[in-house]
Amino acid sequence: MEEMGRKHDAHLRQKEQEIASLQHGLKKAHQDVESMTAEMNTVKEHYGSLMTEKEGTMSKELDSLWTELQAEQEQRRILESRNAELETNLRQTQKALKQKEDDKYPDWDYIQNMLPGSVAEWGMKSKELDYNDTIIVLLRDLMKLKVAKPASEKHVTIKDENLAPTDPKYFIGLGLSSDLPKYLRYKGKIPNRHISRRDLRALIRDTWEQKAAYDALPARRGQVSTLADFLYAYLRKRFGSQEIVAEWGYNIHEACRKHRFYSVEIQLFFGVLTDTFDEEIYHHQTQTIERLKTMFYRMDMDLHDGKARGVVPKSAAVQMLGRVWTQKDERQIEQLINALDADQPGTMLTYRWLFQADAESMFLDIVREQEMELREGYLSGIACTLLATFQAMSTTPAPSTRASTTSPAAQAKSPIEQLASQKISSLDASRALARYDPQKSKKEIDALVGRGFGVRPGEVKLRSVVSGDKFIENLRRGILYAGSSQKT
Structure with a gap:
């Protein structure tokens, strides 16, 4: 009986210890909860003030951006207005330039009515030239007349056939005969490009320059090509198609024939091209x-x-x-x-x-x-x-x-x-x-x-x-x- 009492007392002491431990743990838990609640309140207060400050800053930035946007929109409206004004001025300028372009060539019908005699020669000389180039042609002829030879010593070289007021729209190819230069071998109609004297001289100078470089190639070994053969090779390399080669060949040939009386440079090129002159004359000049x-x-x-x-x-x-x-x-x-x-x-x-x-x-x-x-x-x-x-x-x-x-x-x-x-x-x-x-x-x-x-x-x-x-x-x-x- 006494033994059972001791066991009961021991059991009670154990339970009391457990209860005391639980009470201590509960007290500790209450303390932790209070600490965490305090920390949470502190965090809430901190973030609350931070968010309020951030919202204020973002609101100010938004207002600033909105103001800038309105200013940009106003600037855009101003630029659009100026652009419309510039487009109007551009159209007016283009119209004026087009009118000036249309008016810059001589009106030979009007000149013919105002002057006695024929102006066919001047019409031929000044074809496709603007007023500046026409005046240059006039001044050069006046300079030549100023110191010209007496009429008995002059050699008349301009033929009536070269003073035709109009040129054909097309050339007719001379065929494919081996007697023809390669650049003229073609059958069919060829459009007349009406090459001006200035453009022809630029083509001639470029052709001479390219020919000199071609003849100087090591592979040529000192062999000099004829101008007719080189012109074909030059056009072939530049355009490829025989049709285009013939088109430019005929146009260059015709332009040389037409303009040769007004330029020694063209006359000499045409003479070498047609084998009337040796190329040495060009190099000598x-x-x-x-x-x-x-x-x-x-x-x-x-x-x-x-x-x-x-x-x-x-x-x-x-x-x-x-x-x-x-x-x-x-x-x-x-x-x-x-x-x-x-x-x-x-x-x-x-x-x-x-x-x-x-x-x-x-x-x-x-x-x-x-x-x-x-x-x-x-x-x-x-x-x-x-x-x-x-x-x-x-x-x-x-x-x-x-x-x-x-x-x-x-x-x-x-x-x-x-x-x-x-x-x-x-x-x-x-x-x-x-x-x-x-x-x-x-x-x-x-x-x-x-x-x-x-x-x-x-x-x-x-x-x-x-x-x-x-x-x-x-x-x-x-x-x-x-x-x-x-x-x-």
């Missing part, structure tokens, strides 16, 4: 222009203590021209002076402009024209010497050959025309050349005789004979100059 450019540069350096400024006094330039071109007469020097005045009025000359690739320099045009005049003068001198030789050698010339040298009808013709019906031996040609140009060496004379007879110098036979017109035609193909070396 190019070298003459380069030598002239070098002389201007050296004079510039001398006048400005070794510093080239690109500008020289025109009076000094005129003195230089007379000093280095002693073979030119007063008329030719005056032509050059007038051309310089037409290019650049005033006392100073910006010579660099004259030699720019895109410059339309009247001075260089006159230089080229005078180079061609010197060639014709040289041929005329040879013809005169040959005619004098024939007259001295024959006391009773045959009517069919040498009677024409003294007849009144023959005297009305130029020496070259009189020589056309003569028969020239190689011996006559050699003697005449030596007498007319005594400074030439025998080798140079033999080369000219060979060219005149259409053979190599060593292949000319002593008793070979050629007609006078053929002799002059063959000589005209190549370079001609007085003396034993080329002169500027």
